[in-house]
Amino acid sequence: MKFMGTNELREAYLSFFESKNHLRLESFPLVPKNDKSLLLINAGMAPLKPYFTGLQEPPRKRITTCQKCIRTGDIENVGKTSRHGTFFEMLGNFSFGDYFKEEIIPWAWEFITETLQIPKDKLYVTIYLEDDEAFDIWCDKTDVDPKRIFRLGKDDNFWEIGVGPCGPCTEIHYDRGEGVITNVDDFVKASDEDRVVEFWNLVFTQFDKDEEGNYNKLANPNIDTGMGLERIATIMQGVNNIFEIDTVKNILHKVSDLSGVKYGVDKIKDISLRIITDHVKSVTMLICDGVQPSNEGRGYVLRRLLRRAARHGRLLGIKDLFLTEIVESVVENYGSAYPMLIENKEYIEKIVLLEEERFNETIDSGMNILNDYIEEMKASKEKTLKGEKAFKLYDTYGFPIELTEEILEEKGMKVDHEAFRKEMDEQRQRARNARGESSYMGSDESPINKIDASVNTEFMGYNNLEVKSNILVLADDNSFVEELSKGQKGYIVTEKTPFYAEMGGQVGDKGTIKTALGEAYIYDTKKNVGGKTIHYVKVLDGTIKVNDEANLRVDILRRTSIAKNHTATHMLHEALKQIVGKHVNQAGSYVDDERLRFDFAHFQGLTEDEIQSIEELVNKKIMEVFEVDTNLMTLDEAKESGAMALFDDKYGDKVRVVSVGEFSKELCGGTHVNNSGEIGLFKIVSETGVAAGIRRIEAVTGLNAIKYMEEKQRLLKEACNALKCTEKDVLKKIASQGAEIKEKEKEISELKSKLTSGIEDDILASVKDIKGVRVVAYGLEGIDGNALRDLGDKMRSKLSTGVVVLLSNVGGKVNVISMATKDVIEMGIHCGKIIKEVAAVVGGGGGGRPDMAQAGGKNPENIKSAIEKTYSVVESLVK
Template structure:
């Protein structure tokens, strides 16, 4: 058996199935398209589900891919076992109603024994126990020894997920051990002990399981196979751990080099080395496919993996930022297979660096919070940290539970694990509830998501805005119908349409569909889960009937404004590259008839000068009245022509390139103006950050830009009237008034200081002694939070020993501060507990440390009662 590198194996597999007339597709992005059932792509067949379900026509009946996948269900086992990883690649070949068992079984055997040259005496095959057809093909069309074929039950060799397409499968296994396995029981035992490793699963999707549990034969059965690239690489490279195959080991060696920790010398440190290796690989792939760090969804998966890697770097003793060095190694080893890694390397590294910096800051913030918790526990003689506090550290501050446990252990303390797990489970339940129940494709079960793949609507709306066509499908939310009557809402599908369906950031068209028997208002146009154009309608007059001829007319004025904004986003994109830098890439957009929103990759806010330069550049190009042209070409031709493409998008054989003169050239399926002059005017109305490394510009064009400028002019006139000056003197007048306000504020602060210094003795003289502790509870009006804290410090220092609780009524709001000297903490004094009880009397809340706490309230009329409550709370604490 010859050694084969991971990249060599990937190419050998894809080339083999290309020789069997399969269309090789690049890996789909890790972010699912039109599939709400998945957070991230987790299997080779996942992006192809629309083809298996018949919702879309595949580009060819035979397809082969090497699909990037992410699974985090077993994240706790990553690094601890030889096979668990969050990122993996799945080799697959698929047939959509074309070939079946008679073809794939001998092809699989050919690839394994001839291309890979795996010895036949190292291979075993399993089949579903009732699948005599598969057994006969294995015996008659390959030279496998029949004694090496074992029949297993449904749990092992039958693929199904609830109702729908399903079928038996056959799996191919490699034997790492010596001797021949002669019976099923010994085979199962060998598999459980990891002597026998399954590496290729051939699924024969030949049934459709209905609600009653019946398995109905499919007229066009499918083939869905999956071979884990990392797993077959371990076999071909003679290793028993996915972290020791060539590409992954190269990354692990980089981690080892940076940490100074030798792999294999310490089993505990090996776990950290493997976790960092795996997680940074996943992080790199996720960011390359457009995922951004966040606190929810796939962004949270990314953030969790990145922080987990950073945490294990600390455990290995790595100082400072280091993850970008690992990213570089990932790109080196995977850039050949996935070129967008190289194209976006700088961007990926910047996102990772920013997130790692942020994590280091949160670790420090978390340490401060944890230290406060420890102080409270020591003061109250507690040994167990409440689960909700540990969860808050984990969830709010990104503080790993392992780190919390480690620090507490040093203090002889621990975490309440049961309540921590309860909080975690409640969070999962909330996440599940937020996702809701979904179907196979994650879509709702509306009839419009069950339209057959053979039904298509021709979009003619690039050039025709008013067309005649035939109504071919009518539906409401519950079923397909033959008629929609006045007042009813529903869905219409026609043979042709000028209505653009929402896509690529551009909203769907609105307008009118009219037949001889009625008229319907189209209030939205969208694609269903199978990519069919659906008109969302409400019938205004009469009724719309199936098979009627209809006139479809879009709202031209609205479309015109949308087109202005859409073309302006292309021009803005190019302007950003010229003004801000070539690293800028589109990270999302939204275009409607009122404004445009453009998200882009950049790591700092734009200066006023940059914003003005952008506006000026776009407006100058608008006034040059460039023709806007569209051309169909191959993706390679488009890239060679200099057209920009989104790095997380999947493109077909032919792409549409939109050019604004020689200024901008971009891949786009949307609608645009005929020439740039139609845009009229471009005005940026805001620029802000929306995520780590992502900025957002909002802008308006045409008549909306003019209205925006008119509103600004009106506001400026009103400001001039209020300031009693002309436009050119506005800034001077505001500056003058600000100076006067600052001077007055200074005078007020000085007066407040004199007022408070005069009452210090009165406050101290009001002290009462409670169980041997001096307690001051006093109200002073008109003093803000900062001045109240200063006064509290002065009183506490003069008091030398005791508790100070001060109240202040400022404009109908209550400020509270509680402070104590260190010596009374041992007697049971806890300012956080005092303030919590007292604040409730004045209609507020707050908390803090044992020696200092603060709060606010909204009921100043209750301050007197709160003062009395102070004494009783201290009496309760000091026993």
């Protein structure tokens, strides 16, 4: 058996099955597509489920992959055992109704014994106890010793999950020990003791289990195999631990170097080294596949792993930010297999850095509080942390509850889970109460949310802005009504409408509705909780009644402006991807008739050059006058066409794809212009951050963009007039005046310095002796705070011993400063106490240290009285 590196093994497996006419597919992203049953991809066959179930036609009936996987179910065992990791790679070959047992069994044996050259006397095979077919193939089509084949029951060698496709499997095992295992009982014992290690599972999906528990034969059985890359690497490299295979060991050594902790010396520290190694590997892969840190879903998985790694770094004595350096090592070792890691390296590192910085801001405070809790528990001999305390750590300091549990477990303690869950439930209830009364569907209990499910409105507004239709429902805020009269506000539902209801970031339409007896202004259009289109109206004249025929007319100018902004939003999205990076994805949007707002995932503010490039690209494409086409197709067809899909769970059987020429293609239900030229002009107004890793661009189009530019031009002209220069000389003029101002400020400062130096002798001449303490109290005019402090320092130095109190009238307000030498402080002098009483005389307040204090006041006419107060306060303080 020869040594093979992990990357070499991956390539050997995929190349082998390519030679057997398999299509090699790249690893699917860790984020599942169109599969709500999974948070993250956790098995090699998981992304291929549509092919196994027949929902999609596979690109070829034979496929091979090396699939990235994440599992966090056993996260507490990571680092403690030799096999557990949150990230792993699963090698697999799959047949969709093509070959079956007769092909895969000899292929597997060929790959193991010839390509990998694993000695046959180190291998054992298990089969399902009733699978005589598999036994015969093993015996007839390979040279495995039949005595090395063991039959096991359903728990070990039959794959099924509830009802549906299932079947027996055969597993291949490697024996790390010495001697020959001759019976099934000894084999099971050797497996339990980790002497024998299973490394490849071949599943024969040949049955369809029905609700009655019957196993019906499939007409076209499938093959689904899985070989853990890390596990076969331990065998090929002669190690017993997944953290000791080459690629993972390289990362672990990086952690060891950064922490100064040698691996293999301290068992407890080894756990931390392994946890950091594993978790940063997972974090790197997750971010590369588009996951961002958050407090829910897969974002929480990422945040939990990252913070757990950061915390174990601290346990190893690493005080500085360090995770990005581990990321670099992950990219070095896995970049050849996953080039996206290299392409996105900078982005991944910045997301990790931001999150580690964010965690560091809170972890110290949180740790101090948790340590206090632990000491309190030790003192009272308690072993369980109260739920409300664990919740405070979670809610206030960003501590994942799992992190609190882990730290407590190290101390032999635990969390009161039931009380913690109660606190979480109460927080959710408070949030619900803050939103007001709502139904079980999260909507307010108004009549419009109780409209019968049979009531439907046909939207005609893509092609028509004026439609005749019958009124089906009328309501006010309290109940359904038969009519609405002049001056009343209410809600109208019609059979047909040209009005777009607010959705997908686009605001609802406005316009009018007229009947033979009345007219109303539609000031908004929204959908209720049941998805019904609701027109929000105010009756302008006459009466509107149920069953009346009405003419509905959208405000055309407003709709046109909205359409310009919406199409520009799509173009902005594409421009961001081209200029900033493919990682940029929409995180929210708002489109009305005046502006557009676009939120997107990105780790830092855009540069002026990037903003300018984005503007130029969008305007260039506007001027190319692309046709804006809309097409209905299935979701799969839309994605195959290259359309960007957002919020998959909101799409139905048919989706609407909006294309701006060949430049942009997105799934969208909103309204758009007919061609990009109608937008006219696109101008970015601002670019800001709205949350960690989320940026926001606001922009204007069309006439609003022209108005924006005209306003800027007007301001520039006013600036030119004020500066008495031409437009091209504005910057030079501003720079020149700035230099002049600095020079004047310098002159003023020098004059003030001369002014204060000229009165230093007068100030010193006012010194009084109060119970053995030299005291200077003096009133000044026009000396600001900074100059007053400088003067106070000088007076204290010249005084050598004593107290200085200076008051200055500056523009009708009083600045007060008090300073004292060290020797008089020992006699009882305290500048903070002096300033408090002196400032009160001039109508102010302040405080400070024994040696220095400052304050302000608003009654300069009382400065003389304040000076007299200084002497009496000093007298009272001297011991």
